[in-house]
Amino acid sequence: MLKIDGKIVAGFFKERLNRFLALVEVECKAVLCFVPNPGRLRELLIPNVEVILMEVGKKERKTSYDLIGVYKDKQKISIDSRVPNKLLFEELRKGNLKEFSNYDYFQPEYKYGHTRLTFY
Numbered sequence: 001m002l003k004i005d006g007k008i009v010a011g012f013f014k015e016r017l018n019r020f021l022a023l024v025e026v027e028c029k030a031v032l033c034f035v036p037n038p039g040r041l042r043e044l045l046i047p048n049v050e051v052i053l054m055e056v057g058k059k060e061r062k063t064s065y066d067l068i069g070v071y072k073d074k075q076k077i078s079i080d081s082r083v084p085n086k087l088l089f090e091e092l093r094k095g096n097l098k099e100f101s102n103y104d105y106f107q108p109e110y111k112y113g114h115t116r117l118t119f120y
Helices: 083-094
Strands: 008-018 021-026 029-034 050-055 065-072 075-078 108-112 115-119
Touching: 008 029, 008 065, 021 050, 021 065, 083 115
Parallel strands: 029 065
Antiparallel strands: 008 021, 008 050, 021 029, 050 065, 065 075, 108 115
């Protein structure tokens, strides 16, 4: 199971300011949130939809929250594009994917020349 490092907070989406920044209402205050997904997400991020935020306690950041999820038809939907690779890496390390059981070394975000591989 993937661990979430931070307090989970509910909010209401107001608007997407750019690819990685959104305005969200949290406890009747408008706050800036990091959106860890460059996709448009127009079908999910609509004004006043309930969203799931993770509080991030890093002072050097511009935002105090990551917008990690959204409710759609009473379902929680993860929009954090970092999560799938973290889940895959965890399963690879545990040896839970038989197709990769012959490998004993995995490195995410491996740099190869001028490119970056999702996994090495």
